[in-house]
Amino acid sequence: MKIILRRFLVVLPQLWLLSVAVFLLAQAMPGDALTGLIDPDVSPEDIDRLRVELGLNRGWAVQYMEWMRGIFRGDFGRSWHYARPVTEVIGERLPNTVRLSLVGAAFTYLLAIPLGFVAGRYRETLADRLIVAYTFVAIAMPTLVFALLNIFVFGFRLGWFPIMGSVDVRLAPGSAAFWLSRLHHLILPAFTAAILNTVGIINILRSEIIENESAEYVTTARAKGLPEGKVYSRHIFRNATLPLASGLGASIAGLLSGSVIIERVFGYPGMGNLFVTSITARDFPTANALIMIYGFIGVAGVLLSDIFITIADPRIRIR
Protein backbone atom coordinates (compact mmCIF):
# COMPACT_ATOMS: atom_id res chain seq x y z
CA MET A 1 0.00 0.00 0.00
CA LYS A 2 2.78 2.34 1.01
CA ILE A 3 4.57 1.64 -2.26
CA ILE A 4 1.52 2.43 -4.33
CA LEU A 5 1.06 5.70 -2.45
CA ARG A 6 4.67 6.61 -3.02
CA ARG A 7 4.28 5.94 -6.75
CA PHE A 8 1.28 8.28 -6.72
CA LEU A 9 3.39 11.07 -5.28
CA VAL A 10 5.89 10.67 -8.13
CA VAL A 11 3.10 10.88 -10.69
CA LEU A 12 1.74 14.22 -9.48
CA PRO A 13 4.73 16.37 -10.51
CA GLN A 14 4.81 14.47 -13.79
CA LEU A 15 1.23 15.47 -14.48
CA TRP A 16 1.99 19.05 -13.53
CA LEU A 17 4.92 19.14 -15.95
CA LEU A 18 2.69 17.65 -18.63
CA SER A 19 0.11 20.39 -18.10
CA VAL A 20 2.76 23.11 -18.35
CA ALA A 21 4.14 21.56 -21.55
CA VAL A 22 0.70 21.33 -23.13
CA PHE A 23 -0.08 24.90 -22.09
CA LEU A 24 3.14 26.24 -23.58
CA LEU A 25 2.43 24.29 -26.75
CA ALA A 26 -1.03 25.86 -26.85
CA GLN A 27 0.47 29.35 -26.44
CA ALA A 28 2.84 28.68 -29.32
CA MET A 29 0.01 27.62 -31.61
CA PRO A 30 -1.23 30.24 -34.04
CA GLY A 31 -4.59 31.88 -33.32
CA ASP A 32 -6.66 32.06 -30.18
CA ALA A 33 -10.21 31.47 -29.02
CA LEU A 34 -11.49 34.18 -31.37
CA THR A 35 -9.83 32.93 -34.54
CA GLY A 36 -12.96 31.09 -35.60
CA LEU A 37 -15.02 34.29 -35.32
CA ILE A 38 -12.93 36.47 -37.59
CA ASP A 39 -14.80 37.36 -40.74
CA PRO A 40 -15.37 40.60 -42.71
CA ASP A 41 -18.48 41.47 -40.66
CA VAL A 42 -16.62 41.64 -37.37
CA SER A 43 -14.56 44.78 -36.88
CA PRO A 44 -11.06 44.55 -35.39
CA GLU A 45 -12.29 46.71 -32.49
CA ASP A 46 -14.91 44.09 -31.60
CA ILE A 47 -12.29 41.39 -31.66
CA ASP A 48 -10.08 43.41 -29.35
CA ARG A 49 -12.97 44.03 -26.98
CA LEU A 50 -13.80 40.29 -26.89
CA ARG A 51 -10.16 39.47 -26.34
CA VAL A 52 -10.13 41.62 -23.20
CA GLU A 53 -13.41 40.10 -22.05
CA LEU A 54 -12.06 36.60 -22.38
CA GLY A 55 -8.90 37.53 -20.53
CA LEU A 56 -6.65 36.76 -23.47
CA ASN A 57 -4.64 39.93 -22.91
CA ARG A 58 -3.51 38.82 -19.46
CA GLY A 59 -0.15 37.25 -18.62
CA TRP A 60 0.70 33.63 -19.27
CA ALA A 61 0.76 32.68 -15.61
CA VAL A 62 -2.74 34.02 -15.02
CA GLN A 63 -4.06 32.30 -18.13
CA TYR A 64 -2.39 29.07 -17.08
CA MET A 65 -4.07 29.24 -13.66
CA GLU A 66 -7.44 29.89 -15.32
CA TRP A 67 -6.91 27.00 -17.71
CA MET A 68 -5.93 24.60 -14.92
CA ARG A 69 -8.90 25.69 -12.81
CA GLY A 70 -11.11 24.86 -15.77
CA ILE A 71 -9.57 21.40 -16.20
CA PHE A 72 -10.22 20.53 -12.56
CA ARG A 73 -13.88 21.39 -13.15
CA GLY A 74 -13.82 19.30 -16.33
CA ASP A 75 -13.92 22.40 -18.51
CA PHE A 76 -11.47 22.40 -21.41
CA GLY A 77 -12.86 25.54 -23.02
CA ARG A 78 -14.83 25.81 -26.24
CA SER A 79 -14.05 24.07 -29.48
CA TRP A 80 -13.47 26.60 -32.27
CA HIS A 81 -14.57 24.15 -34.88
CA TYR A 82 -17.69 22.64 -33.34
CA ALA A 83 -18.59 25.81 -31.37
CA ARG A 84 -19.44 23.64 -28.38
CA PRO A 85 -17.66 22.87 -25.10
CA VAL A 86 -14.63 20.68 -25.75
CA THR A 87 -15.66 18.36 -22.92
CA GLU A 88 -18.89 17.62 -24.77
CA VAL A 89 -17.17 16.96 -28.09
CA ILE A 90 -14.61 14.61 -26.54
CA GLY A 91 -17.25 13.01 -24.33
CA GLU A 92 -19.00 11.73 -27.43
CA ARG A 93 -15.86 10.07 -28.80
CA LEU A 94 -14.32 8.81 -25.56
CA PRO A 95 -16.63 5.78 -25.05
CA ASN A 96 -15.90 4.62 -28.61
CA THR A 97 -12.15 4.70 -28.06
CA VAL A 98 -12.48 2.97 -24.68
CA ARG A 99 -14.61 0.22 -26.26
CA LEU A 100 -12.10 -0.20 -29.07
CA SER A 101 -9.19 -0.43 -26.64
CA LEU A 102 -10.91 -2.90 -24.34
CA VAL A 103 -11.98 -5.20 -27.17
CA GLY A 104 -8.51 -4.82 -28.67
CA ALA A 105 -6.88 -5.74 -25.35
CA ALA A 106 -9.20 -8.74 -24.99
CA PHE A 107 -8.31 -9.99 -28.50
CA THR A 108 -4.62 -9.41 -27.80
CA TYR A 109 -4.53 -11.56 -24.68
CA LEU A 110 -6.89 -14.21 -26.04
CA LEU A 111 -4.55 -14.66 -29.00
CA ALA A 112 -1.19 -14.11 -27.37
CA ILE A 113 -1.44 -16.23 -24.24
CA PRO A 114 -2.29 -19.55 -25.96
CA LEU A 115 0.21 -18.87 -28.76
CA GLY A 116 3.01 -17.92 -26.36
CA PHE A 117 2.25 -20.93 -24.19
CA VAL A 118 2.26 -23.40 -27.08
CA ALA A 119 5.46 -21.90 -28.50
CA GLY A 120 7.20 -22.12 -25.12
CA ARG A 121 6.00 -25.54 -24.11
CA TYR A 122 6.40 -27.28 -27.47
CA ARG A 123 9.46 -25.40 -28.63
CA GLU A 124 11.36 -26.49 -31.70
CA THR A 125 8.22 -28.20 -33.01
CA LEU A 126 6.34 -27.19 -36.14
CA ALA A 127 3.79 -25.26 -34.06
CA ASP A 128 6.54 -23.26 -32.37
CA ARG A 129 8.24 -22.51 -35.70
CA LEU A 130 4.95 -21.26 -37.18
CA ILE A 131 4.29 -19.05 -34.17
CA VAL A 132 7.81 -17.63 -34.26
CA ALA A 133 7.42 -16.98 -37.99
CA TYR A 134 4.15 -15.19 -37.23
CA THR A 135 5.86 -12.93 -34.69
CA PHE A 136 8.60 -12.19 -37.23
CA VAL A 137 6.03 -10.98 -39.74
CA ALA A 138 3.87 -9.12 -37.22
CA ILE A 139 6.76 -7.24 -35.63
CA ALA A 140 7.84 -5.87 -38.99
CA MET A 141 4.33 -4.92 -40.09
CA PRO A 142 3.70 -1.16 -40.11
CA THR A 143 0.32 -0.35 -38.54
CA LEU A 144 -0.82 1.71 -41.50
CA VAL A 145 -0.02 -0.96 -44.10
CA PHE A 146 -1.68 -3.70 -42.07
CA ALA A 147 -4.79 -1.62 -41.43
CA LEU A 148 -5.10 -0.70 -45.12
CA LEU A 149 -4.66 -4.30 -46.27
CA ASN A 150 -7.26 -5.46 -43.74
CA ILE A 151 -9.89 -2.92 -44.71
CA PHE A 152 -9.19 -3.50 -48.41
CA VAL A 153 -9.52 -7.29 -48.18
CA PHE A 154 -12.10 -7.83 -45.44
CA GLY A 155 -14.02 -4.56 -45.75
CA PHE A 156 -14.12 -3.83 -49.47
CA ARG A 157 -13.31 -7.02 -51.34
CA LEU A 158 -14.97 -9.64 -49.14
CA GLY A 159 -17.47 -7.24 -47.55
CA TRP A 160 -17.45 -9.08 -44.24
CA PHE A 161 -17.09 -5.98 -42.12
CA PRO A 162 -18.34 -2.38 -42.33
CA ILE A 163 -15.82 0.08 -43.74
CA MET A 164 -16.51 3.01 -41.44
CA GLY A 165 -18.35 4.29 -38.39
CA SER A 166 -18.91 2.72 -35.00
CA VAL A 167 -22.52 1.62 -35.37
CA ASP A 168 -25.32 1.43 -37.94
CA VAL A 169 -27.18 4.69 -37.22
CA ARG A 170 -30.49 3.36 -38.56
CA LEU A 171 -30.84 0.99 -35.62
CA ALA A 172 -32.64 2.02 -32.44
CA PRO A 173 -30.12 2.77 -29.67
CA GLY A 174 -30.16 0.18 -26.91
CA SER A 175 -31.65 -2.65 -28.93
CA ALA A 176 -29.82 -5.97 -29.28
CA ALA A 177 -29.26 -5.34 -32.98
CA PHE A 178 -27.69 -1.98 -32.08
CA TRP A 179 -25.11 -3.56 -29.80
CA LEU A 180 -24.41 -6.34 -32.29
CA SER A 181 -23.78 -3.71 -34.94
CA ARG A 182 -21.40 -1.96 -32.53
CA LEU A 183 -19.47 -5.19 -32.08
CA HIS A 184 -19.48 -5.80 -35.82
CA HIS A 185 -17.90 -2.38 -36.38
CA LEU A 186 -15.32 -3.04 -33.67
CA ILE A 187 -14.04 -6.44 -34.77
CA LEU A 188 -11.82 -5.44 -37.69
CA PRO A 189 -10.08 -2.41 -36.11
CA ALA A 190 -9.70 -4.20 -32.77
CA PHE A 191 -8.31 -7.26 -34.50
CA THR A 192 -5.84 -5.13 -36.47
CA ALA A 193 -4.53 -3.53 -33.29
CA ALA A 194 -4.51 -6.86 -31.44
CA ILE A 195 -2.45 -8.76 -34.03
CA LEU A 196 0.25 -6.10 -33.89
CA ASN A 197 0.23 -6.06 -30.09
CA THR A 198 0.47 -9.82 -29.60
CA VAL A 199 4.15 -9.99 -30.63
CA GLY A 200 5.61 -8.60 -27.42
CA ILE A 201 3.45 -10.80 -25.22
CA ILE A 202 4.14 -13.98 -27.20
CA ASN A 203 7.89 -13.34 -27.05
CA ILE A 204 7.88 -12.64 -23.31
CA LEU A 205 5.71 -15.64 -22.51
CA ARG A 206 7.74 -17.99 -24.70
CA SER A 207 11.09 -17.02 -23.24
CA GLU A 208 9.73 -16.97 -19.68
CA ILE A 209 8.40 -20.52 -20.06
CA ILE A 210 11.70 -21.71 -21.49
CA GLU A 211 13.59 -20.00 -18.67
CA ASN A 212 11.32 -21.39 -15.95
CA GLU A 213 11.61 -24.94 -17.23
CA SER A 214 15.10 -25.23 -15.83
CA ALA A 215 14.16 -23.67 -12.46
CA GLU A 216 14.61 -25.77 -9.36
CA TYR A 217 10.97 -25.71 -8.37
CA VAL A 218 10.15 -27.42 -11.64
CA THR A 219 12.66 -30.18 -10.97
CA THR A 220 11.08 -30.61 -7.55
CA ALA A 221 7.59 -30.79 -9.02
CA ARG A 222 8.70 -33.39 -11.53
CA ALA A 223 10.63 -35.35 -8.88
CA LYS A 224 7.54 -35.71 -6.73
CA GLY A 225 5.80 -37.25 -9.73
CA LEU A 226 3.50 -34.45 -10.84
CA PRO A 227 2.06 -35.13 -14.30
CA GLU A 228 3.76 -33.05 -16.99
CA GLY A 229 0.55 -31.19 -17.85
CA LYS A 230 0.19 -30.01 -14.27
CA VAL A 231 3.84 -28.99 -14.05
CA TYR A 232 3.06 -26.55 -16.84
CA SER A 233 -0.40 -25.36 -15.89
CA ARG A 234 0.17 -25.09 -12.15
CA HIS A 235 3.78 -24.10 -11.86
CA ILE A 236 5.45 -22.81 -14.99
CA PHE A 237 2.48 -21.01 -16.53
CA ARG A 238 1.78 -19.05 -13.37
CA ASN A 239 5.30 -17.80 -13.01
CA ALA A 240 5.69 -17.13 -16.69
CA THR A 241 2.62 -14.88 -16.83
CA LEU A 242 3.92 -12.65 -14.02
CA PRO A 243 5.88 -10.31 -16.28
CA LEU A 244 2.74 -9.86 -18.37
CA ALA A 245 1.03 -8.23 -15.40
CA SER A 246 3.55 -5.42 -15.55
CA GLY A 247 2.76 -4.83 -19.20
CA LEU A 248 -1.02 -4.81 -18.85
CA GLY A 249 -1.43 -1.17 -17.85
CA ALA A 250 1.02 0.05 -20.45
CA SER A 251 -0.56 -2.09 -23.13
CA ILE A 252 -4.07 -0.74 -22.49
CA ALA A 253 -2.65 2.77 -22.42
CA GLY A 254 -0.84 2.00 -25.65
CA LEU A 255 -4.03 0.81 -27.28
CA LEU A 256 -5.91 3.88 -26.07
CA SER A 257 -3.41 6.32 -27.50
CA GLY A 258 -1.91 4.31 -30.33
CA SER A 259 -5.11 4.09 -32.25
CA VAL A 260 -4.89 7.32 -34.25
CA ILE A 261 -3.95 5.59 -37.48
CA ILE A 262 -6.30 2.66 -36.98
CA GLU A 263 -9.24 4.92 -36.14
CA ARG A 264 -8.44 7.02 -39.16
CA VAL A 265 -8.22 4.12 -41.60
CA PHE A 266 -11.41 2.50 -40.34
CA GLY A 267 -13.25 5.82 -40.12
CA TYR A 268 -13.98 5.03 -36.49
CA PRO A 269 -15.31 8.06 -34.57
CA GLY A 270 -12.96 7.90 -31.58
CA MET A 271 -10.57 10.35 -29.94
CA GLY A 272 -7.70 9.63 -32.34
CA ASN A 273 -9.86 10.47 -35.29
CA LEU A 274 -11.11 13.59 -33.50
CA PHE A 275 -7.51 14.63 -32.87
CA VAL A 276 -6.68 14.55 -36.58
CA THR A 277 -9.88 16.40 -37.46
CA SER A 278 -9.25 19.06 -34.83
CA ILE A 279 -5.66 19.65 -35.96
CA THR A 280 -6.72 19.86 -39.60
CA ALA A 281 -9.44 22.36 -38.66
CA ARG A 282 -6.94 24.31 -36.47
CA ASP A 283 -9.24 23.61 -33.54
CA PHE A 284 -6.47 23.83 -30.97
CA PRO A 285 -8.54 23.81 -27.73
CA THR A 286 -9.82 20.36 -28.70
CA ALA A 287 -6.38 19.18 -29.80
CA ASN A 288 -4.83 20.43 -26.56
CA ALA A 289 -7.42 18.74 -24.40
CA LEU A 290 -6.79 15.49 -26.26
CA ILE A 291 -3.01 15.73 -25.81
CA MET A 292 -3.60 16.37 -22.12
CA ILE A 293 -5.90 13.35 -21.90
CA TYR A 294 -3.52 11.10 -23.82
CA GLY A 295 -0.62 12.22 -21.65
CA PHE A 296 -2.71 11.47 -18.58
CA ILE A 297 -3.56 8.02 -19.95
CA GLY A 298 0.12 7.33 -20.56
CA VAL A 299 1.12 8.30 -17.02
CA ALA A 300 -1.81 6.38 -15.58
CA GLY A 301 -0.86 3.31 -17.61
CA VAL A 302 2.65 3.21 -16.17
CA LEU A 303 1.26 3.71 -12.68
CA LEU A 304 -1.27 0.95 -13.21
CA SER A 305 1.46 -1.42 -14.39
CA ASP A 306 3.47 -0.71 -11.25
CA ILE A 307 0.44 -1.39 -9.08
CA PHE A 308 -0.33 -4.65 -10.90
CA ILE A 309 3.19 -5.90 -10.54
CA THR A 310 3.35 -5.04 -6.81
CA ILE A 311 0.14 -6.96 -6.25
CA ALA A 312 1.13 -9.89 -8.46
CA ASP A 313 4.73 -10.26 -7.37
CA PRO A 314 5.58 -9.60 -3.72
CA ARG A 315 9.29 -9.80 -4.48
CA ILE A 316 9.23 -6.54 -6.37
CA ARG A 317 9.61 -3.50 -4.22
CA ILE A 318 10.24 -0.06 -5.56
CA ARG A 319 12.97 1.70 -3.68
Add this chain to the structure above:
Amino acid sequence: MKNPWQIMWREVYGDKLAFVSLVVFFAIVFVAYAWSLSFSVDDVERMYLLRRNQPPCREFWLGTDMVGRDMVVQLVVGARNSFTIAFVVSFATAGIGIFVGLLAGVYGGRLDNILMRVIDFFIMLPTFMVTIVLITMLPSTPVMLGAVLTLFGWLGMARGIRMVALRQSALDYVRASKTLGTPNIVIIFREVLPNIVSFMVVSLTLTIANTIGIETGLTFLGFGMPFTTPSLGTLIAQAANPAALQNRPWQWLPAALLILVVTMCINYVGQALNRAVDVKRRRR
Protein backbone atom coordinates in the same frame (compact mmCIF):
# COMPACT_ATOMS: atom_id res chain seq x y z
CA MET B 1 39.22 -12.42 -30.64
CA LYS B 2 37.02 -11.15 -33.41
CA ASN B 3 35.99 -7.55 -33.69
CA PRO B 4 32.28 -6.69 -33.41
CA TRP B 5 31.91 -6.14 -37.16
CA GLN B 6 33.12 -9.65 -37.92
CA ILE B 7 30.73 -11.12 -35.37
CA MET B 8 27.81 -9.20 -36.86
CA TRP B 9 28.76 -10.19 -40.38
CA ARG B 10 28.94 -13.85 -39.37
CA GLU B 11 25.46 -13.69 -37.82
CA VAL B 12 23.90 -12.19 -40.92
CA TYR B 13 25.88 -14.27 -43.40
CA GLY B 14 25.16 -17.47 -41.51
CA ASP B 15 21.41 -16.84 -41.42
CA LYS B 16 20.09 -17.50 -44.91
CA LEU B 17 16.89 -15.48 -44.47
CA ALA B 18 18.75 -12.53 -42.98
CA PHE B 19 21.36 -12.60 -45.73
CA VAL B 20 18.71 -12.67 -48.46
CA SER B 21 16.91 -9.82 -46.67
CA LEU B 22 20.09 -7.78 -46.61
CA VAL B 23 20.65 -8.33 -50.32
CA VAL B 24 17.02 -7.51 -51.19
CA PHE B 25 17.13 -4.38 -49.06
CA PHE B 26 20.28 -3.06 -50.69
CA ALA B 27 18.93 -3.99 -54.12
CA ILE B 28 15.74 -2.01 -53.51
CA VAL B 29 17.65 0.99 -52.18
CA PHE B 30 20.09 0.84 -55.10
CA VAL B 31 17.32 0.59 -57.70
CA ALA B 32 15.41 3.46 -56.09
CA TYR B 33 18.44 5.78 -56.12
CA ALA B 34 19.79 4.70 -59.50
CA TRP B 35 16.48 4.65 -61.36
CA SER B 36 15.31 7.99 -60.01
CA LEU B 37 18.43 9.56 -61.56
CA SER B 38 16.86 8.92 -64.95
CA PHE B 39 13.82 11.05 -64.15
CA SER B 40 13.94 14.81 -64.40
CA VAL B 41 11.91 17.09 -62.16
CA ASP B 42 9.67 17.45 -65.17
CA ASP B 43 9.02 13.71 -65.35
CA VAL B 44 8.02 13.64 -61.69
CA GLU B 45 5.58 16.52 -62.01
CA ARG B 46 4.16 15.74 -65.43
CA MET B 47 0.42 15.14 -65.33
CA TYR B 48 -1.37 13.32 -68.12
CA LEU B 49 -4.61 15.19 -67.54
CA LEU B 50 -6.61 13.12 -70.00
CA ARG B 51 -5.46 9.85 -68.49
CA ARG B 52 -6.25 10.34 -64.82
CA ASN B 53 -6.91 7.24 -62.70
CA GLN B 54 -5.67 5.05 -65.54
CA PRO B 55 -5.37 1.39 -64.45
CA PRO B 56 -2.05 -0.35 -65.17
CA CYS B 57 -1.47 -0.72 -68.93
CA ARG B 58 1.44 -1.02 -71.34
CA GLU B 59 2.18 2.68 -71.30
CA PHE B 60 1.76 3.14 -67.54
CA TRP B 61 2.90 -0.06 -65.84
CA LEU B 62 1.38 0.89 -62.52
CA GLY B 63 -1.34 3.19 -63.88
CA THR B 64 -1.72 6.85 -63.01
CA ASP B 65 -2.95 8.70 -59.93
CA MET B 66 -5.91 11.06 -59.57
CA VAL B 67 -4.10 13.95 -61.24
CA GLY B 68 -2.66 11.75 -63.98
CA ARG B 69 0.91 11.26 -62.78
CA ASP B 70 2.75 8.09 -63.77
CA MET B 71 2.76 5.80 -60.72
CA VAL B 72 6.05 4.12 -61.68
CA VAL B 73 7.87 7.45 -61.54
CA GLN B 74 6.06 8.38 -58.34
CA LEU B 75 6.93 5.06 -56.72
CA VAL B 76 10.63 5.13 -57.61
CA VAL B 77 11.18 8.77 -56.69
CA GLY B 78 8.90 8.41 -53.66
CA ALA B 79 10.85 5.42 -52.40
CA ARG B 80 14.10 7.34 -52.83
CA ASN B 81 12.74 10.33 -50.88
CA SER B 82 11.40 8.12 -48.11
CA PHE B 83 14.69 6.26 -47.82
CA THR B 84 16.61 9.52 -47.70
CA ILE B 85 14.45 10.86 -44.87
CA ALA B 86 14.67 7.55 -43.02
CA PHE B 87 18.46 7.36 -43.35
CA VAL B 88 19.09 10.97 -42.38
CA VAL B 89 16.71 10.88 -39.43
CA SER B 90 18.04 7.51 -38.25
CA PHE B 91 21.67 8.61 -38.35
CA ALA B 92 20.81 11.88 -36.62
CA THR B 93 18.82 10.12 -33.87
CA ALA B 94 21.54 7.50 -33.50
CA GLY B 95 24.22 10.19 -33.21
CA ILE B 96 22.39 12.13 -30.52
CA GLY B 97 21.14 8.98 -28.78
CA ILE B 98 24.57 7.37 -28.62
CA PHE B 99 26.22 10.57 -27.41
CA VAL B 100 23.69 11.22 -24.63
CA GLY B 101 23.40 7.53 -23.72
CA LEU B 102 27.16 7.14 -23.34
CA LEU B 103 27.47 10.34 -21.33
CA ALA B 104 24.75 9.20 -18.95
CA GLY B 105 25.93 5.61 -18.78
CA VAL B 106 29.65 6.14 -18.30
CA TYR B 107 29.75 9.33 -16.23
CA GLY B 108 26.74 8.35 -14.15
CA GLY B 109 25.97 10.36 -11.03
CA ARG B 110 24.24 13.69 -11.24
CA LEU B 111 24.63 14.09 -15.00
CA ASP B 112 22.96 10.72 -15.51
CA ASN B 113 20.16 11.72 -13.18
CA ILE B 114 19.45 14.99 -14.96
CA LEU B 115 19.58 13.47 -18.44
CA MET B 116 17.29 10.62 -17.46
CA ARG B 117 14.71 12.94 -15.90
CA VAL B 118 14.66 14.97 -19.10
CA ILE B 119 14.19 11.83 -21.17
CA ASP B 120 11.54 10.48 -18.80
CA PHE B 121 9.64 13.70 -19.25
CA PHE B 122 9.74 13.61 -23.04
CA ILE B 123 8.84 9.95 -23.18
CA MET B 124 5.82 10.63 -20.99
CA LEU B 125 4.45 13.06 -23.60
CA PRO B 126 2.13 11.56 -26.21
CA THR B 127 4.93 12.00 -28.75
CA PHE B 128 2.99 11.07 -31.88
CA MET B 129 0.43 13.81 -31.22
CA VAL B 130 2.98 16.41 -30.15
CA THR B 131 4.87 15.60 -33.35
CA ILE B 132 1.71 16.29 -35.34
CA VAL B 133 1.14 19.61 -33.55
CA LEU B 134 4.74 20.73 -34.13
CA ILE B 135 4.54 19.78 -37.80
CA THR B 136 1.39 21.86 -38.33
CA MET B 137 3.06 24.83 -36.63
CA LEU B 138 6.26 24.65 -38.69
CA PRO B 139 6.59 25.16 -42.44
CA SER B 140 5.77 22.00 -44.33
CA THR B 141 9.12 20.96 -45.81
CA PRO B 142 10.95 17.62 -45.73
CA VAL B 143 13.75 19.19 -43.66
CA MET B 144 11.32 20.32 -40.95
CA LEU B 145 9.70 16.91 -40.92
CA GLY B 146 13.09 15.30 -40.44
CA ALA B 147 13.96 17.73 -37.66
CA VAL B 148 10.75 17.02 -35.74
CA LEU B 149 11.17 13.25 -36.14
CA THR B 150 14.74 13.54 -34.86
CA LEU B 151 13.63 15.66 -31.92
CA PHE B 152 11.59 12.77 -30.47
CA GLY B 153 13.47 9.89 -32.03
CA TRP B 154 16.68 9.93 -30.02
CA LEU B 155 15.03 9.46 -26.62
CA GLY B 156 14.52 5.72 -26.82
CA MET B 157 17.93 5.22 -28.38
CA ALA B 158 19.65 7.19 -25.59
CA ARG B 159 17.87 5.08 -23.00
CA GLY B 160 18.92 1.82 -24.60
CA ILE B 161 22.53 2.90 -25.07
CA ARG B 162 22.67 4.12 -21.48
CA MET B 163 21.51 0.73 -20.26
CA VAL B 164 24.15 -1.27 -22.11
CA ALA B 165 26.80 1.32 -21.25
CA LEU B 166 25.87 1.10 -17.56
CA ARG B 167 26.10 -2.67 -17.73
CA GLN B 168 29.56 -2.42 -19.29
CA SER B 169 30.69 0.19 -16.80
CA ALA B 170 29.83 -2.10 -13.92
CA LEU B 171 32.07 -4.83 -15.32
CA ASP B 172 35.44 -5.43 -13.71
CA TYR B 173 37.52 -4.44 -16.69
CA VAL B 174 36.04 -0.94 -16.80
CA ARG B 175 36.30 -0.57 -13.03
CA ALA B 176 39.90 -1.67 -13.14
CA SER B 177 40.56 0.88 -15.82
CA LYS B 178 38.86 3.59 -13.75
CA THR B 179 40.95 2.66 -10.73
CA LEU B 180 44.08 3.07 -12.80
CA GLY B 181 42.97 6.62 -13.44
CA THR B 182 41.96 6.36 -17.10
CA PRO B 183 39.90 9.42 -18.00
CA ASN B 184 36.20 8.75 -18.69
CA ILE B 185 36.49 9.94 -22.26
CA VAL B 186 39.15 7.32 -22.99
CA ILE B 187 37.06 4.66 -21.29
CA ILE B 188 34.12 5.57 -23.52
CA PHE B 189 36.04 5.22 -26.74
CA ARG B 190 38.45 2.44 -25.94
CA GLU B 191 36.54 0.15 -23.60
CA VAL B 192 32.79 0.71 -23.76
CA LEU B 193 32.20 1.66 -27.37
CA PRO B 194 33.63 -1.45 -29.06
CA ASN B 195 31.57 -3.62 -26.75
CA ILE B 196 28.27 -1.99 -27.55
CA VAL B 197 28.80 -1.44 -31.25
CA SER B 198 26.53 -4.33 -32.19
CA PHE B 199 23.77 -2.97 -29.98
CA MET B 200 24.08 0.39 -31.69
CA VAL B 201 23.86 -1.16 -35.13
CA VAL B 202 20.72 -3.10 -34.16
CA SER B 203 19.08 0.06 -32.80
CA LEU B 204 20.03 1.96 -35.92
CA THR B 205 18.61 -0.73 -38.22
CA LEU B 206 15.30 -0.84 -36.40
CA THR B 207 15.16 2.96 -36.29
CA ILE B 208 15.32 3.03 -40.08
CA ALA B 209 12.30 0.72 -40.33
CA ASN B 210 10.49 2.71 -37.65
CA THR B 211 11.13 6.03 -39.34
CA ILE B 212 9.72 4.78 -42.62
CA GLY B 213 6.62 3.67 -40.69
CA ILE B 214 6.23 7.01 -38.91
CA GLU B 215 6.81 9.08 -42.05
CA THR B 216 4.19 7.15 -44.02
CA GLY B 217 1.78 7.22 -41.07
CA LEU B 218 2.13 10.98 -40.64
CA THR B 219 1.78 11.62 -44.34
CA PHE B 220 -1.30 9.41 -44.50
CA LEU B 221 -2.88 11.52 -41.76
CA GLY B 222 -1.99 14.62 -43.76
CA PHE B 223 0.95 15.91 -41.69
CA GLY B 224 3.98 14.53 -43.44
CA MET B 225 5.47 15.19 -46.83
CA PRO B 226 3.66 17.68 -49.06
CA PHE B 227 1.65 16.15 -51.92
CA THR B 228 4.06 17.62 -54.47
CA THR B 229 7.07 15.80 -52.98
CA PRO B 230 6.44 12.15 -53.69
CA SER B 231 7.27 9.75 -50.87
CA LEU B 232 5.99 6.31 -49.96
CA GLY B 233 3.78 8.23 -47.55
CA THR B 234 2.16 10.47 -50.16
CA LEU B 235 1.52 7.43 -52.36
CA ILE B 236 -0.06 5.38 -49.62
CA ALA B 237 -1.99 8.47 -48.52
CA GLN B 238 -4.02 8.17 -51.71
CA ALA B 239 -5.79 5.34 -49.89
CA ALA B 240 -7.24 7.95 -47.54
CA ASN B 241 -9.75 8.50 -50.32
CA PRO B 242 -12.26 5.62 -49.99
CA ALA B 243 -12.86 5.48 -53.75
CA ALA B 244 -9.14 5.01 -54.40
CA LEU B 245 -8.86 2.55 -51.53
CA GLN B 246 -11.67 0.43 -52.94
CA ASN B 247 -11.40 0.73 -56.70
CA ARG B 248 -7.92 1.92 -57.57
CA PRO B 249 -5.52 -0.30 -55.62
CA TRP B 250 -2.71 0.40 -58.11
CA GLN B 251 -2.45 3.90 -56.64
CA TRP B 252 -1.52 2.79 -53.12
CA LEU B 253 -0.98 -0.97 -52.98
CA PRO B 254 2.50 -1.04 -54.61
CA ALA B 255 3.76 1.54 -52.11
CA ALA B 256 2.18 -0.40 -49.24
CA LEU B 257 3.78 -3.65 -50.37
CA LEU B 258 7.14 -1.96 -50.91
CA ILE B 259 7.05 -0.57 -47.37
CA LEU B 260 6.16 -4.02 -46.10
CA VAL B 261 9.02 -5.72 -47.94
CA VAL B 262 11.53 -3.10 -46.84
CA THR B 263 10.53 -3.12 -43.17
CA MET B 264 10.54 -6.92 -43.14
CA CYS B 265 14.01 -7.10 -44.66
CA ILE B 266 15.29 -4.57 -42.13
CA ASN B 267 13.71 -6.47 -39.26
CA TYR B 268 15.15 -9.84 -40.31
CA VAL B 269 18.61 -8.34 -40.54
CA GLY B 270 17.99 -6.69 -37.19
CA GLN B 271 16.99 -10.01 -35.62
CA ALA B 272 20.17 -11.64 -36.86
CA LEU B 273 22.29 -8.74 -35.64
CA ASN B 274 20.54 -8.96 -32.32
CA ARG B 275 22.11 -12.34 -31.78
CA ALA B 276 25.51 -10.71 -32.10
CA VAL B 277 24.61 -8.49 -29.13
CA ASP B 278 23.93 -11.44 -26.87
CA VAL B 279 26.98 -13.66 -26.43
CA LYS B 280 24.87 -16.63 -25.33
CA ARG B 281 22.81 -16.64 -28.52
CA ARG B 282 25.62 -16.25 -31.03
CA ARG B 283 26.18 -19.04 -33.46
CA ARG B 284 29.42 -20.90 -32.93
